[in-house]
Amino acid sequence: MWSRELEGVCDEEYELDCPACGGGLFVAFGSYGTFAAAGDYVGRGAVGEEGRAELAPADPDRLEGVGARLHRAAVGAGRTQVARALTYVFGEGRCPSCDVVFSVREQVEQR
Incomplete structure (x- = not known):
């Protein structure tokens, strides 16, 4: 499963659903910052x-x-930005719509 989901690390975001309210979220961890957004965060x-x-x-x-x-x-290969991104992928997010805290990893796995 993770072999195909690692593309999100390269893209610096995942598009997920909140486990509580079901709202669409963008989980970003790159050049735009590190956050969960209830909707598009660029453009x-x-x-x-x-x-x-x-x-x-x-x-x-x-x-x-x-x-x-x-x-x-990632650390062994000298890919510090990838290693940093992975700490967010395996960390926690909070839905800005309903305030529930969730495991980013679990939501990626449920996609």
Whole structure:
């Protein structure tokens, strides 16, 4: 599953659904910042700061399983930006619409 989902790391975002309210979210972790947005966050009509909630990265030393393996591989290959992005992919987000905290990884896996 992760072999195909790693494209989101390269794209610096995932398009997910909130597990509580079902609203569409963009989870971004790159050049635009690190946040979950309730709607498009770039271009005409983009949501402003009120439509965004900061992401909480996972502690790299506490990653387990596939998250730990991917992070270790990125660090070992000198891909610091990828390693940093993975801490957000395996961290937590908060829906700006309903305020529920969710596991980004779990929502990516449910896509």
